Amino acid sequence: MKKLSLTIIAIVCITFVACKKDRVCTCTVSGVSDKTTLIKVTKRQAKANCVSSSYDNGNGTSTKEDCELSK
Numbered sequence: 001m002k003k004l005s006l007t008i009i010a011i012v013c014i015t016f017v018a019c020k021k022d023r024v025c026t027c028t029v030s031g032v033s034d035k036t037t038l039i040k041v042t043k044r045q046a047k048a049n050c051v052s053s054s055y056d057n058g059n060g061t062s063t064k065e066d067c068e069l070s071k
Helices: 002-017 043-049
Strands: 021-029 032-041 053-056 062-069
Touching (some): 021 043, 043 062
């Protein structure tokens, strides 16, 4: 009986950790924020898609885009 209870608890915990839901990624460039909604993704997938970056503007300057996942 104990093993069954522990197994059920483990399954429930894994289900909540891998829960797919809508998540919001907010990116800010030069003081302007843009929100992107990621539909039915796990937290791990959302983190992989919500990344900060910087890119060259072509005129010797670069722009940094800061992104974070809303909690």
